[in-house]
Amino acid sequence: MSTEVLDTAHPLLDETDSAAVMEALSTRDLSGTAPVVATYERALGRTFGVGHAVACSSGTAAIHLALLAHGIGPGDEVIVPATAPVMTAMPVLAVGARPVFADVADSASFALSLPDVQSRLSPRTRAIISVAMWGYPADGDALAALCARHGLILVEDAAQAHGSRTGDRLVGTRGRVGALSTHERKLINTGEGGFLLTDDTDMARRLVALRNAGKIARGEEFGRCFGLNFKLPALSAALGVSQLARFGQRLATRRVIQARLAAALAGVAGVTPFPVRDGTANGYAVLFLADDPAMASLLGEGLGEAGFVSDPHRYAYRPLYRYDAFADIPADDCPNATALCSLLVSLPCHEGVAPTDEQRMISTIRRVLES
Ligand SMILES: Cc1ncc(COP(=O)(O)O)c(C=O)c1O
Structure with missing residues (x-):
């Protein structure tokens, strides 16, 4: 019998993680542009079966970047399930938009109620964030179809849903952009951290520039477009590579x-x-x-x-x-x-x-x- 308190989270760290971090440390290349970050991103892309993964500093930052990349800002509304955690809705405030809280389909589902969503749509609605709470897949094709019908952006917040799937589709890969967290309570643990998944190459480039002060590619100058510093540090990326292996x-x-x-x-x-x-x-x-x-x-x-x-x-x-x-x-x-x-x-x-x-x-x- 365990004597420890058993929490939902169980950060698993062993000597392979320590070795990976020590190896990254020995390169003395510790910023978010170190090669190990690109290695981590390629491994994430393979694991989640998407063309591009963009690592960033947290799951909250990932949602923030997804909203910025779609040009969502003041005057816009974003529909968020009322059952989501505060971290899902904070980025909506951060970009100056307004979260609109919508009900779920029933008291035993995290899927958004489509009639309720429909009743909350306005000419200002730009996006809907779908959230798979505790990893339970929520919204399916019907929400994606509603978004397509109304020209809305679907952002999947899969922060708690690493590896969750609906049929053969992994949560976080249904919309144009999926946002995940690698906070230490999550199944892939980099201490703090997050990443975005997308198959859209232009979107990936935009996300990369947004997370690094508007620098569009290596060798280019900063400020080619708007951008913040939401990079994931090299040591966290090294930990991510070794976490992904198991x-x-x-x-x-x-x-x-x-x-x-x-x-x-x-x-x-x-x-x-x-x-x-x-x-x-x-x-x-x-x-x-x-x-x-x-x-x-x-x-x-x-x-x-x-x-x-x-x-x-x-x-x-x-x-x-x-x-x-x-x-x-x-x-x-x-x-x-x-x-x-x-x-x-x-x-x-x-x-x-x-x-x-x-x-x-x-x-x-x-x-x-x-x-
Ligand atoms: C559903 C959901 N969205 C977003 C976040 C934010 O992730 P982070 O803590 O990495 O900023 C979390 C974190 O707990 C979460 O559970």
Whole structure:
């Protein structure tokens, strides 16, 4: 039995990571333009099956860059699911646009409600951000079709969804640009960091210039266009290369644990495993829904006391418009998002979860439900 507290995240670092970082350090080329960054980007492109990966300083920066690259700014509106974390919506404020919070399809789905989205469209709407929370794939072809019909940009925030897929498509590769995070809580860990995925060569060039003070290519001068400094440092990129080498194995291990936990949860009266839609796969956490908010809260607490961190409990999960930072944004209530946030409980499913931990999680849930 583990004695440590088991969190959703499980940063896995070993001697191959130390060796990779030490090797990068020995080159004394530590900036975000060091060759190891390009090596990391090529490895990301191969892993995610896209033409271009652009590394940057965080997942938040990745979303910011995606919005800038599409020229989104003051006067524009961007639709964001009310169930997203604050980091998804902050970049919208950063570019001077206005986030518009939309409801999810039902209280057991992170997919945007298409009728609700439709009702919030205005002549100022420029983009929709789709978010696969805890790696659960959310929006499918229908949202992409809605974006195409209305000439809107689809940005996939796949920060928590490394390797999640819908059919044969990886989350983060459906829109023109996908944004991912490599913060240490994520499955690919560079401490802080993020990257963008795109098959569009012009878009990739624009993103590269935007992250490096408007320098369009090596040998060119800065300021050819607008740009900030959102580069990923070389040491983080070196860590990323070595993390990527075991990414597939980690994902496979997690999915096995996840499937066992989901099956065990299905046998517990009083909770409902979070639906996994047909043909989708993830591997970040296991989610389930309590029958009512009071029970969800008791389950979060009970699991915490037993040494298992439930993210919704830890973060006081709530719709975005309930955060002070968005108090100025006029928002109607999103009933499905409110219900979903209040009912959700998460369990870890990483390599540090032993079979005895799985049994203890389930017995803790049963005990709390019966008390
Ligand atoms: C869904 C989602 N979007 C964006 C971010 C921002 O990523 P970062 O912390 O790397 O800035 C996070 C980070 O937790 C996230 O979970």
